[in-house]
Amino acid sequence: MARIIDGAAIARDIRAEVAAEVAQLRAAGTVPGLAVVLVGADPASEVYVRSKARACQEAGMLSRVLHLPAETSADELTGTIDGLNADPDIHGILVQLPLPPHLNSKMFLERVSPAKDVDGFHPTNVGRAFVGDPTGFVPATPEGIMELLRRERIDTHGKHVVIVGRSLIVSKPLASLLMAPGPNATVTLCHRHTADLGQHTRMADILVVAVGKPGLITGDMVKPGAVVIDVGVTRVDDPSSPKGYTLHGDVDFQAVSEKASAITPVPGGVGPMTIAMLLRNASTAALRAHERRNARKPAGAR
Numbered sequence: 001m002a003r004i005i006d007g008a009a010i011a012r013d014i015r016a017e018v019a020a021e022v023a024q025l026r027a028a029g030t031v032p033g034l035a036v037v038l039v040g041a042d043p044a045s046e047v048y049v050r051s052k053a054r055a056c057q058e059a060g061m062l063s064r065v066l067h068l069p070a071e072t073s074a075d076e077l078t079g080t081i082d083g084l085n086a087d088p089d090i091h092g093i094l095v096q097l098p099l100p101p102h103l104n105s106k107m108f109l110e111r112v113s114p115a116k117d118v119d120g121f122h123p124t125n126v127g128r129a130f131v132g133d134p135t136g137f138v139p140a141t142p143e144g145i146m147e148l149l150r151r152e153r154i155d156t157h158g159k160h161v162v163i164v165g166r167s168l169i170v171s172k173p174l175a176s177l178l179m180a181p182g183p184n185a186t187v188t189l190c191h192r193h194t195a196d197l198g199q200h201t202r203m204a205d206i207l208v209v210a211v212g213k214p215g216l217i218t219g220d221m222v223k224p225g226a227v228v229i230d231v232g233v234t235r236v237d238d239p240s241s242p243k244g245y246t247l248h249g250d251v252d253f254q255a256v257s258e259k260a261s262a263i264t265p266v267p268g269g270v271g272p273m274t275i276a277m278l279l280r281n282a283s284t285a286a287l288r289a290h291e292r293r294n295a296r297k298p299a300g301a302r
Helices: 007-027 043-058 074-086 105-109 123-131 140-151 171-179 197-201 253-257 271-296
Strands: 033-039 062-068 092-095 160-164 186-190 206-209 227-230 234-237 245-248
Touching: 007 043, 007 140, 007 271, 033 043, 033 074, 043 062, 043 271, 062 074, 074 092, 074 105, 092 105, 092 271, 123 171, 140 171, 140 227, 140 271, 160 171, 160 197, 171 186, 186 197
Parallel strands: 033 062, 033 092, 160 186, 160 206, 206 227
Antiparallel strands: 234 245
16 A cells, blocks of 8 residues: 655645744845735635635735736736836735636736746746756746655656646646756656557656546556656535535546555645745745845945
8 A cells, every 4th residue: 555645744844944934034124925916706716815825924924915806907917917026025926827818827927027936937937947947936836746755755866757747837847857967857748638648657657647637547557666646636526525525636546556655645745735835935035035135235234
């Protein structure tokens, strides 16, 4: 039976580390600030935004939520983002997706200053992550997966990692991180339409699945002893649940856990790591702003 990788416990440790970093910054005169821009009334987005705001406050950060009406124009949203870019009290900016249909997500993600793009979605940060430049911000989910592997002492050196999924948010940046000097993994990138997907997944020493299709990976698609990281989270109707639904991953957990050596659960695996790494990015952005401000001060100035 596979060892369960407890992402919730690891995320708690990281959030405690971030809170300590924030306390040091506050003592030095900088209060890290994170702003979330939410347009419209998407229920799932509202839940995510509340959880992010609560996590910021628990870490000692300034949390600012700008909830704009669904009919907000492109010019109005541009002005909001530009105002946050210029605000010295805000060090990280998140534009919560999805935006209403009349607003071009790409345009507004690119409007955020790369120095405040703690989601890591700006093309500048995407490029920096691709070439291994540590000054860029990496999206929180792939960086969270890397942190899980590090803290669980799962060796990636020379290992074959198969990633099922091709998103710019998770799969592609994760492939770059894994292939970089240090992790030194060999990476195969697949997706749900790959012919004979199981032929590829059965070759994986480490299998990462980020598709959003419950139960896509079955027990016969996993090599014995593989490490399995399940990124998918999908609500499935369940009348027997008090909430009316249960959360399912992309992996058939019961069947796969009988073959894998280690596996992340859903929920409680990768999900908690995403907010933890987002907080770390925000703390890092504040530290860099603090250092830039101090570097501009004349010698002897306080």
